[in-house]
Amino acid sequence: MADRTGGEPQIDGRSTRWDEHKAQRQLELVDAAVALIEEEGARFRVQRLAERVGLPRSVLYRHFKDRASLEEMIRRRVVESFMRRMEPTLTFEGTVEEAVRRVVGAHLDWVAQHPRLYAYMGVGEHAMGDGSLVADAKTAIALMLGERFKDVLAAFGVRQAPIRSVAVGIVGFVDTCVNQWVRDPERELSEEELREMLCRSVWAVLDAALRDLGVELSPRQRVADLEGR
Structure with missing residues (x-):
């Protein structure tokens, strides 16, 4: 929300903490995907990743824009x-x-x-x-x-x-x-x-x-x- 006095926009600390949590969770999921590929091969299934981390597939996808963005992050990690x-x-x-x-x-x-x-x-x-x-x-x-x-x-x-x-x-x-x-x-x-x-x-x-x-x-x-x- 903009500062009504004309100063710099105020940053909500809760938003910053959520962004950090989201980034950390993404990294954990990507690392889990890397481990899954190491074990089962390059053509891994997202469902297997969801099972590995104990999340419904729909919830897993909330952490990423789409499968392409997930795979891009995996590739970057590798x-x-x-x-x-x-x-x-x-x-x-x-x-x-x-x-x-x-x-x-x-x-x-x-x-x-x-x-x-x-x-x-x-x-x-x-x-x-x-x-x-x-x-x-x-x-x-x-x-x-x-x-x-x-x-x-x-x-x-x-x-x-x-x-x-x-x-x-x-x-x-x-x-x-x-x-x-x-x-x-x-x-x-x-x-x-x-x-x-x-x-x-x-x-x-x-x-x-x-x-x-x-x-x-x-x-x-x-x-x-x-x-x-």
């Missing part, structure tokens, strides 16, 4: 989980080889631990730039990697280079390979073999890109040591 796993690895601590293995390993480990959530994200259906949450997550990872690559090049005196495109290509390659591996009922590679193949391939692409820019870097080079060059 993407947040994936990004929490990936972000700490997007550094070049240790050697270049260790950095590559850390990033690839984090991606593959999360997918292997959460295959149903990965399927629910519909990763293979979203390419970078399509405006979806999944695409935005891929783009964010590629941009962060691109910044790290720029740091390495700067240590060699290379200030301008199309290295972001290389980062986007690497993220797309790893993502496509992992997505195909998860969906393949007759996997030709074990998880460890896939991990090794991805690490070798990522290094090969990065090494070729660096050589084109006149930079020769050993995979056993510690990136921190480059700062004193």
Whole structure:
């Protein structure tokens, strides 16, 4: 209600507390949905979620605009989980080889631990730039990697280079390979073999890109040591 004296509108504390309660309840229901997907698969039924949380389906829907908004919040929660796993690895601590293995390993480990959530994200259906949450997550990872690559090049005196495109290509390659591996009922590679193949391939692409820019870097080079060059 507006302040009759002409000051700022007054905020009802009860309304604020209700909004906080509603947001917390939504989060609890979304987390329950994530757990249900982990157990039963990507094509979960809202009725099963209602049974899980002990609410009639009609009451459950009062917390969300519609099923689409519920699924958007679930997808956002899953993407947040994936990004929490990936972000700490997007550094070049240790050697270049260790950095590559850390990033690839984090991606593959999360997918292997959460295959149903990965399927629910519909990763293979979203390419970078399509405006979806999944695409935005891929783009964010590629941009962060691109910044790290720029740091390495700067240590060699290379200030301008199309290295972001290389980062986007690497993220797309790893993502496509992992997505195909998860969906393949007759996997030709074990998880460890896939991990090794991805690490070798990522290094090969990065090494070729660096050589084109006149930079020769050993995979056993510690990136921190480059700062004193």
